[in-house]
Amino acid sequence: xxxxxxxxxxxxxxxxxxxxxxxxxxxxxxxxxxxxxxxxxxxxxxxxxxxxxxxxxxxxxxxxxxxxxxxxxxxxxxxxxxxxxxxxxxxxxxxxxxxxxxxxxxxxxxxxxxxxxxxxxxxxxxxxxxxxxxxxxxxxxxxxxxxxxxxxxxxxxxxxxxxxxxxxxxxxxxxxxxxxxxxxxxxxxxxxxxxxxxxxxxxxxxxxxxxxxxxxxxxxxxxxxxxxxxxxxxxxxxxxxxxxxxxxxxxxxxxxxxxxxxxxxxxxxxxxxxxxxxxxxxxxxxxxxxxxxxxxxxxxxxxxxxxxxxxxxxxxxxxxxxxxxxxxxxxxxxxxxxxxxxxxxxxxxxxxxxxxxxxxxxxxxxxxxxxxxxxxxxxxxxxxxxxxxxxxxxxxxxxxxxxxxxxxxxxxxxx
Amino acid sequence: xxxxxxxxxxxxxxxxxxxxxxxxxxxxxxxxxxxxxxxxxxxxxxxxxxxxxxxxxxxxxxxxxxxxxxxxxxxxxxxxxxxxxxxxxxxxxxxxxxxxxxxxxxxxxxxxxxxxxxxxxxxxxxxxxxxxxxxxxxxxxxxxxxxxxxxxxxxxxxxxxxxxxxxxxxxxxxxxxxxxxxxxxxxxxxxxxxxxxxxxxxxxxxxxxxxxxxxxxxxxxxxxxxxxxxxxxxxxxxxxxxxxxxxxxxxxxxxxxxxxxxxxxxxxxxxxxxxxxxxxxxxxxxxxxxxxxxxxxxxxxxxxxxxxxxxxxxxxxxxxxxxxxxxxxxxxxxxxxxxxxxxxxxxxxxxxxxxxxxxxxxxxxxxxxxxxxxxxxxxxxxxxxxxxxxxxxxxxxxxxxxxxxxxxxxxxxxx
Numbered sequence: 001x002x003x004x005x006x007x008x009x010x011x012x013x014x015x016x017x018x019x020x021x022x023x024x025x026x027x028x029x030x031x032x033x034x035x036x037x038x039x040x041x042x043x044x045x046x047x048x049x050x051x052x053x054x055x056x057x058x059x060x061x062x063x064x065x066x067x068x069x070x071x072x073x074x075x076x077x078x079x080x081x082x083x084x085x086x087x088x089x090x091x092x093x094x095x096x097x098x099x100x101x102x103x104x105x106x107x108x109x110x111x112x113x114x115x116x117x118x119x120x121x122x123x124x125x126x127x128x129x130x131x132x133x134x135x136x137x138x139x140x141x142x143x144x145x146x147x148x149x150x151x152x153x154x155x156x157x158x159x160x161x162x163x164x165x166x167x168x169x170x171x172x173x174x175x176x177x178x179x180x181x182x183x184x185x186x187x188x189x190x191x192x193x194x195x196x197x198x199x200x201x202x203x204x205x206x207x208x209x210x211x212x213x214x215x216x217x218x219x220x221x222x223x224x225x226x227x228x229x230x231x232x233x234x235x236x237x238x239x240x241x242x243x244x245x246x247x248x249x250x251x252x253x254x255x256x257x258x259x260x261x262x263x264x265x266x267x268x269x270x271x272x273x274x275x276x277x278x279x280x281x282x283x284x285x286x287x288x289x290x291x292x293x294x295x296x297x298x299x300x301x302x303x304x305x306x307x308x309x310x311x312x313x314x315x316x317x318x319x320x321x322x323x324x325x326x327x328x329x330x331x332x333x334x335x336x337x338x339x340x341x342x343x344x345x346x347x348x349x350x351x352x353x354x355x356x357x358x359x360x361x362x363x364x365x366x367x368x369x370x371x372x373x374x375x376x377x378x379x380x381x382x383x384x385x386x387x388x389x390x391x392x393x394x395x396x397x398x399x400x401x402x403x404x405x406x407x408x409x410x411x412x413x414x415x
Numbered sequence: 416x417x418x419x420x421x422x423x424x425x426x427x428x429x430x431x432x433x434x435x436x437x438x439x440x441x442x443x444x445x446x447x448x449x450x451x452x453x454x455x456x457x458x459x460x461x462x463x464x465x466x467x468x469x470x471x472x473x474x475x476x477x478x479x480x481x482x483x484x485x486x487x488x489x490x491x492x493x494x495x496x497x498x499x500x501x502x503x504x505x506x507x508x509x510x511x512x513x514x515x516x517x518x519x520x521x522x523x524x525x526x527x528x529x530x531x532x533x534x535x536x537x538x539x540x541x542x543x544x545x546x547x548x549x550x551x552x553x554x555x556x557x558x559x560x561x562x563x564x565x566x567x568x569x570x571x572x573x574x575x576x577x578x579x580x581x582x583x584x585x586x587x588x589x590x591x592x593x594x595x596x597x598x599x600x601x602x603x604x605x606x607x608x609x610x611x612x613x614x615x616x617x618x619x620x621x622x623x624x625x626x627x628x629x630x631x632x633x634x635x636x637x638x639x640x641x642x643x644x645x646x647x648x649x650x651x652x653x654x655x656x657x658x659x660x661x662x663x664x665x666x667x668x669x670x671x672x673x674x675x676x677x678x679x680x681x682x683x684x685x686x687x688x689x690x691x692x693x694x695x696x697x698x699x700x701x702x703x704x705x706x707x708x709x710x711x712x713x714x715x716x717x718x719x720x721x722x723x724x725x726x727x728x729x730x731x732x733x734x735x736x737x738x739x740x741x742x743x744x745x746x747x748x749x750x751x752x753x754x755x756x757x758x759x760x761x762x763x764x765x766x767x768x769x770x771x772x773x774x775x776x777x778x779x780x781x782x783x784x785x786x787x788x789x790x791x792x793x794x795x796x797x798x799x800x801x802x803x804x805x806x807x808x809x810x811x812x813x814x815x816x817x818x819x820x821x822x823x824x825x826x827x828x829x830x
Binding site: 157161274275295296297298299300304305308311312317318319320321324 | 572576710711712713714715719720723726727732733734735736739795799
C-alpha cells in the first residue's frame with residue numbers, strides 16, 4: 001500500500017463523483033469505528049471539505065494524528081487516486097457507496113450509534129461515515145427490519161429455526177439482516193430468500209435480506225457463500241463499511257456487529273454458545289434501545305446456553321418463532337409512506353387498536369376496565385392495544401389509568 | 416355409603432385416638448378444599464370440639480348446611496365409627512393422619528393457602544385440615560423443597576430433564592415434591608430416589624421425595640406406580656387429604672395441585688402443553704408467593720409451549736437445571752452450618768474470575784480494558800468474569816468502570 005497508485009487507473013475524476021470519492025477516502029482514512037473527532041469534522045464540514053482538509057493537512061491536529069497511520073505519506077493527488085480506485089473497485093463488484101446525503105440513508109437508524117456510550121470497553125459505537133452497498137433494498141428508517149444472529153456452529157435445530165424465522169418475517173414484509181457466516185447467518189438469509197419457494201427452485205422469490213460484511217464489499221467471505229451473497233444483493237443488499245479488499249479480521253466482526261444491531265428494529269439470537277459473538281450483537285442492540293429477543297432450545301445444548309442466559313437474565317425476551325417476533329415489533333409499515341395532508345397519527349392502526357384509542361379520554365386517566373367497557377372489547381385485546389398505542393406515543397399512563405397522547409406526526413417513524 | 420358401618424370394625428374408640436378420629440371425620444365431612452366457614456369452626460374450637468359439634472348437629476347452621484350432604488343421616492356413633500374406620504384403613508396402608516397439632520405440620524407452609532384469594536374462579540385455596548401420610552420425611556417449614564411438575568405425556572427430553580433435575584436437587588439435600596402421574600411426576604421421583612445409584616440397583620439410596628395424591632392414601636394411582644410410591648414412602652412420604660378409598664376424580668387433581676404448589680419453596684414446570692394442569696400448579700405457586708420456574712425446550716415441541724409461555728409472560732424464571740434452581744432458592748440450609756475462620760467470599764471462584772477480581776481496584780473504578788490488561792486476559796473472559804463477580808456482589812460498576820465490592824460473607828448463601 002506504500003507504492004503510488006497504479007497510473008493506469010488514476011484517471012481524471014468525474015466532478016460528480018467528488019462527494020463519493022471523499023467518502024471513499026474517509027472510509028480508508030481510519031479503521032472503523034470512526035473516532036469521534038473525525039466523525040465530528042465530517043459532520044461539521046461535510047465529507048468533501050473534511051476530506052479536502054485531511055488530504056491537504058489542514059484538518060485539526062487531533063484529526064491529522066488519527067488519520068496519519070493510513071495516509072502513509074501520500075500527497076493529495078495520490079490519496080484522491082486511491083479513493084477513486086476504491087470506488088471503481090466497488091463498482092466493478094456491483095456496489096455503490098452510500099452516504100448520509102443519500103435519500104435512503106437510514107439516518108435515524110444510525111443516530112443512536114453516535115449517541116451510544118462506549119460499550120465493551122471499546123469505543124465501537126460511532127455511526128458509519130458511509131457504506132458500500134450491493135443491491136438496493138435495505139432497511140429504511142420507515143421500514144421494519146429484524147436482525148437474525150447466532151452461532152456459526154449452529155446445530156441443525158438452530159439452522160432450521162433461523163430459516164423458518166426469516167421465512168416467516170419476510171412473509172410479513174419484514175427485512176432480515178444478518179452477517180454472512182456459516183450457521184445461523186446463512187440459514188437466515190436462505191430462509192428469507194427462498195421463503196415459499198419449492199425446494200431447488202433456480203431463482204429466489206422471497207423477501208428482502210441484508211448481509212453486513214466484516215470485509216471489503218468485493219470479497220466473498222466465506223468463499224462458499226458467494227452465490228448466496230449474490231442472491232442477497234439481487235433481492236436485498238450486501239453492505240460493508242470497509243474499503244474494497246479489506247480482509248475479514250477478527251476484530252472487524254465485533255465492530256461490524258454494531259451495524260447489524262442498529263439496522264434491526266429487533267435482534268433475535270437464534271443459537272449462541274456462552275461466548276458467541278452474537279451475544280455482543282445482542283448487547284449492542286440492547287444499548288441502542290432495540291428489542292433483544294432470543295430463541296430457547298433444548299437444555300443441555302451448548303448452542304442454546306447463550307440464549308438461555310439472555311432470557312434468564314432478562315436481557316432478552318423469549319420468542320419461539322416469527323409470530324412472536326412480529327407480535328413484538330409489529331407488522332411491516334408500508335415501504336413508501338405517503339404523507340398526504342390530513343394524515344393523522346392514528347392512521348394505520350388496526351381496527352381493535354383504533355377502537356381502544358377512540359375509547360381513551362383526552363384528559364385525566366381511565367382505568368383499563370373502563371376503557372375495555374367503553375371500547376366493548378375483551379381485556380387482553382385492550383391491553384395489547386394500549387401497549388401498541390403507548391409505543392406509538394398515542395396513549396400515556398395517567399392518573400392510575402390511561403389517556404390519549406399527542407402522538408408523533410408520523411407513526412411510521414419510531415426507531 | 417348409606418349403609419351403617421360394619422359393626423365388626425366399629426370397635427370402642429381408644430381415647431388417645433379422639434383427636435385423629437375427629438380429623439378423619441372432618442376430612443370426610445366435605446370435599447376439599449374446605450370452605451372457610453368450616454375451616455373457621457375448626458380453627459376456633461379445635462378439631463375435637465368442632466367434630467363433636469358437627470356430629471351432634473350443634474355447629475352453626477352454615478356449617479351444618481355445608482356438611483349435610485356427607486352426613487347422610489348418620490348419627491354420632493355411626494359417624495365416629497366411620498371416622499375410626501378411615502383411620503384404621505389408613506393405618507393398614509401404612510399411613511398416619513397428620514394434623515396441625517403435630518410437631519412437623521408445616522404451619523407456615525400452609526398458612527398462605529388460607530390467606531389466598533380464590534383463584535381460577537373457584538375457592539380452592541384453603542389449607543388442608545389434615546393429611547394422611549405414609550412415610551415420615553417431608554418438607555418442614557425450616558427446610559427446602561422444590562416441586563417438580565409437568566405433563567403426564569412428557570417427551571423423553573422432558574422425562575430426562577425431570578430426572579436429572581430431581582437428582583441434582585436431592586444431591587443438595589433439597590426435598591422433591593410432585594404428584595404421582597406418568598411423565599414428569601414419575602421421572603422426578605425416580606431421579607430423586609435413585610440419584611447416584613447404579614442403574615438397576617435394588618434399593619433406592621437417594622433423596623427425599625414427596626408424592627401428593629389426588630385419591631385415598633390406600634390407593635395407588637396409576638396402579639403401575641405402586642412400587643414407586645412404596646419407595647417414595649420409604650425415603651420420603653406419600654400424602655393425601657382425601658379419605659381412604661377416595662377415587663382420583665378429575666377435579667381432585669386440580670385441587671391437589673395447590674398442595675404441591677404450597678409444599679415447594681419453588682415450583683419448576685419441566686414440560687407442559689398449552690393447557691397442562693401443571694400450569695394450574697404454577698399459577699397457584701405464583702399466587703402463594705412461591706418462585707415459579709420453567710425449563711425451556713425445543714421450539715416446536717408442543718410439550719414446551721406451556722413453559723415458553725410462562726417464561727415469555729414473565730410468570731416464570733427460565734431454569735436449565737438443578738444448578739439454576741439452587742441458585743434461585745438457595746441450597747438447603749444445613750442444620751448446623753459450620754463457619755470456619757478463614758472462609759472468604761472469593762472462595763470457590765474459578766481461576767479466571769479470581770484473576771479478574773484480583774485485577775480490580777478497591778476504590779474508584781477501572782475501565783474494562785484496564786482490568787483486562789491488568790489481569791492479562793482477553794476481553795470476553797473479563798466481561799464474563801465481571802458478570803459473575805457482579806452477581807456474587809464481589810464487583811460493582813463505579814466511575815465508568817469497575818471496582819471490588821465487599822461481597823457477601825458466604826457466597827453460597829444467596830437466596
